[in-house]
Amino acid sequence: MHESREHLQTLTEIRSLMERSSKFLSLSGLSGVSAGVIALIGAFLVSMRLQTSFLTRLTDSGHSTGATQLNYHDQRQFLVSVAxxxxxxxxLAGTYFTLRKARRQGQSVWNQSSQRLLWAMAVPLATGGIFCLALLFYNLIWLAFPATLIFYGLALYNGSKYTFRDVESLAYCEIILGLLSVFWPGYNLLTWSLGFGVLHIVYGLAMYYKYERTTA
Structure with missing residues (x-):
């Protein structure tokens, strides 16, 4: 019995070492929290500048019900600047918290696992960024909001195999919310705020209390 427990412990340690060598585990939950807070601040700035609520559709014409009368060029430029x-x-915030966690764990941030993670996420993100710019170019501003959620979700899903598997759950939520918002165009800013703001904060706190608080 004692030998069986030792073998089990040895296998667990080997599995942990293999996981650390193949996955990027320095991703901090506080990075998600900070990203969510920053996204909500950005959404608030958009609502204040355009004088619109979170329950108002930003239409193809560049105006929204009750919004200040900015032309489409000015509105597009402002949205791109905020984004x-x-x-x-x-x-920047994510890098800071990730570096801090890596230092506490005595690990290197720039390694093969982090490079694989970045590359896996870079392709969907770059594709989505160009696609969203094209939507703005063709005055399809209401479609740009759900598109950012969908491509971001795809990037998370693609990168989840190189980090915590919990990221996959966040990816599903972002994709589903983005698809729903395509058919729910009256709430562009609200769905964007939920996806990049609220979901990030909830996910980040869950990750922090699950993986970091006990070792902090």
């Missing part, structure tokens, strides 16, 4: 700002801020 770029949210992306950069979220990446």
């Amino acid at each position: 770029a700002g949210v992306l950069v801020a979220a990446l």
